[in-house]
Amino acid sequence: MPTQTKENYLKAIYFLSQENIDVSITELSKKMNVSKPTANNMAKKMQEKGWLFYEKYKPVKLTIKGKRLGALIVRKHRLTEMFLSQVMSFGWEEVHDIAEEIEHINSNLFFDRMDEILGFPTLDPHGSPIPDKNGKVLKVNYLNLSTIKPGQKVRLCGLENSSKDLLLFLNKKKIKLGSVLSILHIEKFDNSFEILLENNSTILLTFDVCLSLLVEEL
Amino acid sequence: MPTQTKENYLKAIYFLSQENIDVSITELSKKMNVSKPTANNMAKKMQEKGWLFYEKYKPVKLTIKGKRLGALIVRKHRLTEMFLSQVMSFGWEEVHDIAEEIEHINSNLFFDRMDEILGFPTLDPHGSPIPDKNGKVLKVNYLNLSTIKPGQKVRLCGLENSSKDLLLFLNKKKIKLGSVLSILHIEKFDNSFEILLENNSTILLTFDVCLSLLVEEL
DNA sequence: TATATTTGTTAGATTAATCTAACTTATTAT
DNA sequence: ATAATAAGTTAGATTAATCTAACAAATATA
Ligand SMILES: [Mn+2]
Ligand SMILES: [Mn+2]
Ligand SMILES: [Mn+2]
Ligand SMILES: [Mn+2]
Numbered sequence A, B: 001m002p003t004q005t006k007e008n009y010l011k012a013i014y015f016l017s018q019e020n021i022d023v024s025i026t027e028l029s030k031k032m033n034v035s036k037p038t039a040n041n042m043a044k045k046m047q048e049k050g051w052l053f054y055e056k057y058k059p060v061k062l063t064i065k066g067k068r069l070g071a072l073i074v075r076k077h078r079l080t081e082m083f084l085s086q087v088m089s090f091g092w093e094e095v096h097d098i099a100e101e102i103e104h105i106n107s108n109l110f111f112d113r114m115d116e117i118l119g120f121p122t123l124d125p126h127g128s129p130i131p132d133k134n135g136k137v138l139k140v141n142y143l144n145l146s147t148i149k150p151g152q153k154v155r156l157c158g159l160e161n162s163s164k165d166l167l168l169f170l171n172k173k174k175i176k177l178g179s180v181l182s183i184l185h186i187e188k189f190d191n192s193f194e195i196l197l198e199n200n201s202t203i204l205l206t207f208d209v210c211l212s213l214l215v216e217e218l
Numbered sequence C: 001t002a003t004a005t006t007t008g009t010t011a012g013a014t015t016a017a018t019c020t021a022a023c024t025t026a027t028t029a030t
Numbered sequence D: 001a002t003a004a005t006a007a008g009t010t011a012g013a014t015t016a017a018t019c020t021a022a023c024a025a026a027t028a029t030a
Helices: A004-019 A025-032 A036-048 A064-086 A095-102 A108-117 A164-172 A207-211 B004-019 B025-032 B036-048 B064-086 B095-102 B108-117 B164-172 B207-211
Strands: A153-159 A180-186 A193-196 A202-205 A213-217 B153-159 B180-186 B193-196 B202-205 B213-217
Touching (some): B004 B064, B025 B036, B064 B095, B202 B207
Antiparallel strands (some): A180 A193, B153 B213
16 A cells, blocks of 8 residues: 555656656655655665665666556556546646546546546646556657657647746747647757648747657658 | 645545534644645645634634635535446445545536536535535535434435445445334334335434435424 | 442554665666 | 865765554443
8 A cells, every 4th residue: 555655756756767767765765845854764664565676886777567556556647637637627737636646546446437537548638648557658649849840730739848837928928738730840940840730820839849859750 | 726635624624513613733643644734834834825714723614705616616525426436337345435536626516517417416426515616505404314313214215324345234224215114113222213115124223324324204 | 448340551563755866777978 | 196076975865645553532322
């Protein structure tokens, strides 16, 4: 029976592991906004639970069990986000904080029912994959908008980060998941993208924003 | 920002207060399944929060603030039960345990949305009133089935206790909220009730079960 | 009223999650 | 290779929530 706090640590390590299998105590402490001794102490406890490998002065690494458990929490998180968005009409910028709490609810029945009501979705409202009941994650293979050449037409499929600020910004620009973007021109000076939307309006996106958008070519 | 544990204590005191405004430490400790020192200690802490009056060797009593807060947690609990039952198709015997966790979610938006989707219900799936956003509770005035005379026809409107066992028993007997019951006969020997249901089947209910059923006369 | 029982409180300990200060080990730069 | 910096660890303290053992106060009973 993992506690809420430990579940959050597990998820943090799970995400940090995507970039690099090994996770340093310092990275973990930063992600969790706690002191290094706190992260260190927690790492030891999680080792005792069999969720990760811990050796003094070495980075930690999830065990198979830890990885699976982490994925299952992510599953609950993303199913919840999908439910909040599809069934309860929340905007994609509102769902994360609530899901951060609901992901800790202890009832498989509850999440299975969500899953069923949603028709067994594979992606969350931000385009991230929902791990299956065994913790297996579908590998999606999107392109980064920043790498697309002028003249190309793409569809927005996911986000590199789903920060509220980014989501609100995209709302304002009338860009949402599934939106079709035509790259008209890339400004040499600052690498900003001039983009034509479906509604025939033209918008400008900074290179930084383009780095956050995952697309597929049409 | 009340913690989950303290919210559960608050709710416990809130319910114990319905029967008797004053609540003893022993009652509280029993309801919460903790030792008396634990309950005592918690009572002191809740006093510091301004949720209750506490004086050594005296029973505790909720403050206005405590009563309101307690009612708001009950509101979240019952809205959740209603949502689980109406929107997510859970049986009335399945909703309590999940609601016991979800009631602690920290998002007014979440519960307001539930409320809206449900069409602002006033009763939960067990017939208990849902406190309003100010913590005000509608006073329902049902009769106890045990007090009804033979020949009378009544509608089931609520339950004195919503234990899972009772709910499963009622499921088996095909009795649900709104069911119409005609009292055919009361056995003098054991006070058992012979009852005719809408589907024309006749069932027998012990006096104890009748004590748990709240009805209105038709 | 005296005694027994119940109720409530104190004291002291434990576990989880956190902190700061001080120290050690490892890594990086000169 | 040494010194400086960064990363990781230990030690000791704190707060919330819990326990048991022992004691005190209130209530009930004979
Ligand atoms: Mn999220
Ligand atoms: Mn969380
Ligand atoms: Mn309930
Ligand atoms: Mn609860």
